[in-house]
Amino acid sequence: MGDDGATFDAAGRVSPALRFYFLFRLGLAAGLALLFFSGQGPSVLGHSDRQLFAATVVVYLFLVTGAGLALSLHLGSEERQVQAMAAVDIAAFALLMQASGGAASGLGLLNALTIAVSSLAMGGRQALFYAALATLAALGVEAWADLTGAPRATAYTHAGLLGTAYFAIALLAHQLSRRLDETERLASARGVDLASLQQVSEHVIRQMQTGVLVLDGEARIRLVNAAARALLGLPELAPGQALATACPPLGALLTDRPAGAEGGVTGFRSGPGGRSLRVRATRLGEAPASGTLLLLDDEAALAEQAQRMKLASLGQLTASIAHEIRNPLGAIGHAVQLLDESPAFDEAERQLAGIIRNNVQRVNEVIENVLQLSRRDRARPEPIQLAPWVRRLAEELRRAHHLALEQVTVRVAPEDATAVTDPRQTGQVLAILLENAVTHHAGGHEGLRISVDGGEAADGTLFLDVADNGPGIPEEARARIFEPFFSTRHHGTGLGLYIARELSEACGVRLEHVPAAGDGCRFRLSFPDPRLLA
Numbered sequence: 001m002g003d004d005g006a007t008f009d010a011a012g013r014v015s016p017a018l019r020f021y022f023l024f025r026l027g028l029a030a031g032l033a034l035l036f037f038s039g040q041g042p043s044v045l046g047h048s049d050r051q052l053f054a055a056t057v058v059v060y061l062f063l064v065t066g067a068g069l070a071l072s073l074h075l076g077s078e079e080r081q082v083q084a085m086a087a088v089d090i091a092a093f094a095l096l097m098q099a100s101g102g103a104a105s106g107l108g109l110l111n112a113l114t115i116a117v118s119s120l121a122m123g124g125r126q127a128l129f130y131a132a133l134a135t136l137a138a139l140g141v142e143a144w145a146d147l148t149g150a151p152r153a154t155a156y157t158h159a160g161l162l163g164t165a166y167f168a169i170a171l172l173a174h175q176l177s178r179r180l181d182e183t184e185r186l187a188s189a190r191g192v193d194l195a196s197l198q199q200v201s202e203h204v205i206r207q208m209q210t211g212v213l214v215l216d217g218e219a220r221i222r223l224v225n226a227a228a229r230a231l232l233g234l235p236e237l238a239p240g241q242a243l244a245t246a247c248p249p250l251g252a253l254l255t256d257r258p259a260g261a262e263g264g265v266t267g268f269r270s271g272p273g274g275r276s277l278r279v280r281a282t283r284l285g286e287a288p289a290s291g292t293l294l295l296l297d298d299e300a301a302l303a304e305q306a307q308r309m310k311l312a313s314l315g316q317l318t319a320s321i322a323h324e325i326r327n328p329l330g331a332i333g334h335a336v337q338l339l340d341e342s343p344a345f346d347e348a349e350r351q352l353a354g355i356i357r358n359n360v361q362r363v364n365e366v367i368e369n370v371l372q373l374s375r376r377d378r379a380r381p382e383p384i385q386l387a388p389w390v391r392r393l394a395e396e397l398r399r400a401h402h403l404a405l406e407q408v409t410v411r412v413a414p415e416d417a418t419a420v421t422d423p424r425q426t427g428q429v430l431a432i433l434l435e436n437a438v439t440h441h442a443g444g445h446e447g448l449r450i451s452v453d454g455g456e457a458a459d460g461t462l463f464l465d466v467a468d469n470g471p472g473i474p475e476e477a478r479a480r481i482f483e484p485f486f487s488t489r490h491h492g493t494g495l496g497l498y499i500a501r502e503l504s505e506a507c508g509v510r511l512e513h514v515p516a517a518g519d520g521c522r523f524r525l526s527f528p529d530p531r532l533l534a
Contacts, residue, residue, distance in 0.1 A: 017120060018078050022068055024117050025085060028110070029061040032096070044105045045096075053099035060092040086118040086130050094137035102145055103158035108138050111162075112169050119173035120180070127177075131170035135163030211277075211296030217289030219243045219254065231277055231296045232270040254281060254292065266299060276300065322367040329367070333360040379422040379507045386419055386454050386462065387412040393427060394452060397434045401445060408434075412454035412464075419462045419527040422507045426525070429511065430466065432500040433523050437468035440488075440521070461529055465514065467522040478513060 035041025036057055046053030067085055075081075090111055097107045111134040119127035138159040202223075205212050211228030215221060221241050229237045237246055244251030249270055264280035276299045284291040339345060340353045387410070394408045434450060441448045447469070454464040473481060473488065480486045482501045487494035504511040508528040516522045 015078060018071065018081060021082065021085060021117050021120075022064075022071055024113075025064045025089065026068065028113075029057070029064045033057045033061055044100050044107075046099050047101045047105065049099040053096060056092055056095040056099065060088070060096075063088050063092075082118055083126070086114060087133075089114040089118070090130070090134050090137050093134075094141055097138070098141045098144065102141055103138055103162055108134075108158070108162040109165075111137070112165055115166055116169050116173045119170060120177050127170035127174045128167065131163075131166040134166045135159075138162045138166075209301070211294075213243075213294035213296070214284075215243055215254075215292045215294065217287075217291060219251065219292070221246065222291065228294075228296055231275055231298055233274050234270070250279070250294075253279065254294070264295075278302065326364070326367055329360060329363055333357065333364070336360065379425055381420045381422055381507065383418050383420050384423050386417045386464065387415050389423065389427075390430070390452050390454065390464065393430055393434065394450075397431075397438070397450075401438055403438075403445060403448065407445070407448055408450045408452075410452045412452075414455075417454060417456065417462055421509055421527055425503045425507050426509055429500045429504050429507075429509070429525065430464070432496050433466040436496055437466065437470060437521070441468065441470045457526065462527045464525040464527075465522055466525075467516065467520055469520045472516060472519055472521045473513065478515075481513060482511075 032041075032045075036045050036053060067081070067088075071081065093107060093110045093114065096110070097103065097105055100107050115127065115130045115134060118130055139156070142156050142159045205223070205225045208225060209227055211231040212223065212225045213221060213228050214223035219242060221237065221239050221243060223239060224237050229235050232247055232250070234247060242251075243254065247270055249268070253265060253268060264278050266276075266278050268277045268279045269275065270277070278297045278299050280295040280297075282293045282295075284293055336353050336356045340350060340357070345353065390412060391410050394410050397403065398405070398408055430452075434452075437450045438445070438448065449469045451467050452464060453467070454462065457463050477486075477488055481488075482497050483494075484498040485494040486498075501511050504525065510524075510526040512524055512526070514522045514524045
């Protein structure tokens with residue numbers, strides 16, 4: 001329904017209100033015809049003029065049937081259809097009332113029904129107009145009887161009361177229609193909100209790393225997300241399946257679970273070799289037929305997350321301790337330096353002071369490394385050309401250790417290869433690898449050879465290989481070289497490669513040890529695909 005001229009919808013559907021109005025009229029017309037022609041109706045029907053009553057009933061039934069045909073053919077707007085129906089009803093009932101003895105016959109109440117139903121079908125519009133039209137019709141019937149001298153007592157009082165009832169019903173129908181419209185609008189708005197919330201909930205559930213299974217009262221799957229399929233190892237799991245059939249171990253676990261039991265079940269496996277899962281079941285209602293919500297978590301992932309939180313807390317504590325140690329350590333180093341400058345020290349005492357000084361320097365190096373981890377900034381990736389960037393770092397290494405040009409070689413192809421990374425943090429990683437190559441080389445710097453080779457890998461990503469000709473890493477130690485405080489040197493801190501790994505991961509760069517074909521050691525930096533950082 002709508003304004004004047006509103007038509008049927010694009011699919012040609014008739015509104016429920018109009019369909020109800022038509023069925024109401026059809027039932028009323030058929031009922032009046034059946035009661036009158038069967039002779040089983042009240043004697044008041046056609047009491048004054050049976051021929052007029054019979055003709056009116058037949059014509060009215062014919063017009064109602066024609067209105068139904070017009071509805072099915074979508075002729076005109078809905079509002080025009082209702083106006084025509086209401087006008088026909090008021091006229092027909094006025095003639096039936098005339099044929100049955102006027103307003104005193106009680107047939108005037110049929111117009112009250114027409115006013116109510118047509119007002120609801122029209123959304124409350126023109127209700128007072130129909131009431132006025134029906135009132136004039138009732139008064140007109142009595143006036144006609146008065147003018148024609150019909151052998152019956154005129155009942156203007158009944159007609160007036162009918163008119164009052166018509167207007168009262170019109171006002172009530174108008175208010176009711178407004179309430180219904182407001183309720184419909186509210187329900188429509190709530191429906192849109194609920195649909196939006198449902199879409200958001202489904203999107204969130206699909207993106208969750210926790211597996212989600214929603215079961216109905218018969219333990220059939222109503223909702224399942226991708227994480228649940230992956231954790232259970234059942235990619236074919238779908239809504240509508242019975243849990244006992246789709247995943248028998250989980251179905252048996254749910255069946256054996258005591259009613260009202262709280263908490264989760266750990267160590268559950270959907271099959272041999274499956275992941276160890278934690279399963280939590282929650283009833284979605286108090287009724288026996290209520291559904292169940294199952295949440296599945298990978299216990300290995302939970303343990304890893306807990307470990308990361310512990311390591312983060314431990315890192316903060318370690319940084320705080322390291323910061324507190326720096327002050328007394330600096331005082332010890334300063335005191336040793338003053339003692340070493342004293343003329344009263346002999347050679348043996350100076351050797352002991354040198355041992356203290358060296359160990360103070362070593363402890364200070366460990367503290368600096370720990371504080372460097374705690375102060376690590378967020379990575380700021382930017383495009384950098386690898387060739388000039390690596391050559392600059394190599395030149396800094398040559399100057400710091402007085403190395404010849406041929407001892408540190410750089411080869412990057414193509415020359416304009418550009419990676420996207422944080423140059424400061426990734427530069428620290430490369431500097432650590434170069435320093436390690438110098439530090440671990442035995443026999444002085446004369447025979448040292450370091451090569452930095454870069455290029456494009458088979459998968460299209462860029463890489464840098466840092467290789468040296470040192471003693472290499474023993475095979476039994478390779479699995480632990482990135483652990484904190486693990487070192488193959490007696491005087492090493494064991495934090496260099498650990499810091500390099502942490503910095504590279506923060507930049508999205510993969511750092512790994514690559515077994516060398518001969519002697520020496522080789523590490524590879526693999527840069528992320530720039531498209532993944534866009």
